Amino acid sequence: xxxxxxxxxxxxxxxxxAEARGLAVHAAQRNAAWLIAHDTDEAEPGVVAVLRxxxxxxxxxxxxxxxxxEREFYGLSLRVTPEVLIPRPETELLVELAIERLPxxxxxxxxxxxxxxxxxxxxxxxxxxxxxACDISxxxxxxxxxxxxxxxxxxxxxASDGMTDVPGRxxxxxxxxxxxxxEGDPHLSQGDLRFEPAIALHCGRDGLDMIRRLVRxxxxxxxxxxxxxxxxxxxxxxxxxxxxxSTGFGAVEDRxxxxxxARVCIGLKQ
Numbered sequence: 001x002x003x004x005x006x007x008x009x010x011x012x013x014x015x016x017x018a019e020a021r022g023l024a025v026h027a028a029q030r031n032a033a034w035l036i037a038h039d040t041d042e043a044e045p046g047v048v049a050v051l052r053x054x055x056x057x058x059x060x061x062x063x064x065x066x067x068x069x070e071r072e073f074y075g076l077s078l079r080v081t082p083e084v085l086i087p088r089p090e091t092e093l094l095v096e097l098a099i100e101r102l103p104x105x106x107x108x109x110x111x112x113x114x115x116x117x118x119x120x121x122x123x124x125x126x127x128x129x130x131x132x133a134c135d136i137s138x139x140x141x142x143x144x145x146x147x148x149x150x151x152x153x154x155x156x157x158x159a160s161d162g163m164t165d166v167p168g169r170x171x172x173x174x175x176x177x178x179x180x181x182x183e184g185d186p187h188l189s190q191g192d193l194r195f196e197p198a199i200a201l202h203c204g205r206d207g208l209d210m211i212r213r214l215v216r217x218x219x220x221x222x223x224x225x226x227x228x229x230x231x232x233x234x235x236x237x238x239x240x241x242x243x244x245x246s247t248g249f250g251a252v253e254d255r256x257x258x259x260x261x262a263r264v265c266i267g268l269k270q
Contacts, residue, residue, distance in 0.1 A: 003042040006035060013055045019064060020055065026068050027051035063192040074121035078147050083139030085200040086192060087117040090257040091177050094231050094264050095121045097255060098175045101227045101266075102129055106172035109134070109221065111163060111214060114200055116144030116155065118175055123153040132171075134160035137199065162210075163217045170223045176214055177231040182207035207233060211240065215247050222269040229266050237262030 004012070006024055013020040025035050027050045028043075043051070057067050065071040065086045070079055073087035074095055080086055095118055102108055102122065106129050110119035113133035123131040133155050135141050141157050148155045160166050163174075181202040187193055193201060203210040211230055218228040228249065232240050237254040244252040249267030257263040 003045060003048055005040050005042055007039040009043060009048065009051055009055075010039075013059075015055065015058055019058060022064065023054045023058060023067065024051055027054055061191070061194065063195055065192075066195060071115075073115075073117045074124075076117075076121060076124065076151055078115050078117055078120070079143060079150070080115050081139070081143055082195060083137060083197060084115040084143050085177075085196055087115055090259070090261070090263055091117065091231060092121075093255060093257045094118060094175055094177060094229055095125075097229050097264055097266060098122055098173050098227075099125055101229070102126055102173050104128055106130070107170065108132070108173040108175060109163070109166060109171045111174060111176040112136075112178050112200070112210075113144050113157070114140050114177075116147045116153075116157075118177060119144070119155045120148050120151055120153040122175075123148070123155050124151060127154065131155045132158060132166060132168075134158040134163070134166050136161045137197070140197075140200075162213055163221050166221070169221045171221055171226055172223060173227045173229065174214070174218050174222060175229045178210040178214060179203040180207045180211060180231070180233045180236060206239075208236065208239060208243075211236075212243065215243050215249075219248070219269060224269055226269045227266060228269070229264055231264050232262070234261045234263075237265065240265035 010020040027047055065080045070077050071087050074092050108131050110133040113119050113135045119131050119133035145157055158166050179201050183202050241252055241254050244267035250270045251268040253266050254262050255264045
């Protein structure tokens with residue numbers, strides 16, 4: 001019995017070509033160059049079955065990152081599972097701002113680390129620094145620890161609800177990509193968000209409950225001259241700037257990502 005070629009499988013998937021090719025590469029356990037060179041070859045029956053299953057999962061809307069089990073972030077290949085939020089390119093701005101403000105041999109805390117993306121990216125770029133990362137989810141911490149070990153990143157992970165159980169305060173930078181979507185927001189029932197952990201997505205009627213908590217607790221955890229950096233929603237910039245200023249932070253700014261969207265609020269403990 002003739003089997004379909006790779007080209008035929010991709011064309012029949014009904015998915016965008018780039019997505020289908022990515023899943024084909026994953027099913028074949030090869031690289032993209034191999035697939036290009038062999039796209040008119042018949043696929044092996046066992047591999048066809050695997051690929052069709054992967055394609056069906058994507059057709060049902062499951063995120064590519066969960067299907068493949070990894071996502072690139074800041075030049076690093078991170079393992080991701082449904083236990084963690086999928087790292088997104090716009091969060092790389094938070095990493096850049098943190099690295100810029102982290103002094104030599106400084107201390108950084110990543111609150112709500114998820115896959116470990118922020119903490120690991122900073123640790124790889126700044127091996128001189130002491131990096132601590134916390135999360136309330138045991139499943140997320142397991143993924144983050146695995147990523148750090150695979151990538152050779154020196155990060156100390158702590159099980160903690162916010163900063164409650166984080167030892168040894170006096171951080172130079174606190175960075176966080178907290179849940180910030182408002183409860184009931186229609187986006188929560190659309191796209192990849194349907195599959196991601198709710199605890200990492202929404203928090204409170206206006207989405208700002210965790211951000212308010214971070215701002216409140218950061219004063220006790222930062223040394224004088226330390227920075228609080230927090231990612232937020234596209235329409236929350238003004239509210240965050242007001243919150244930072246009203247609680248005594250100085251040098252408050254709201255930074256935009258490469259798409260021009262308000263993305264990260266920063267402030268200095270005076």
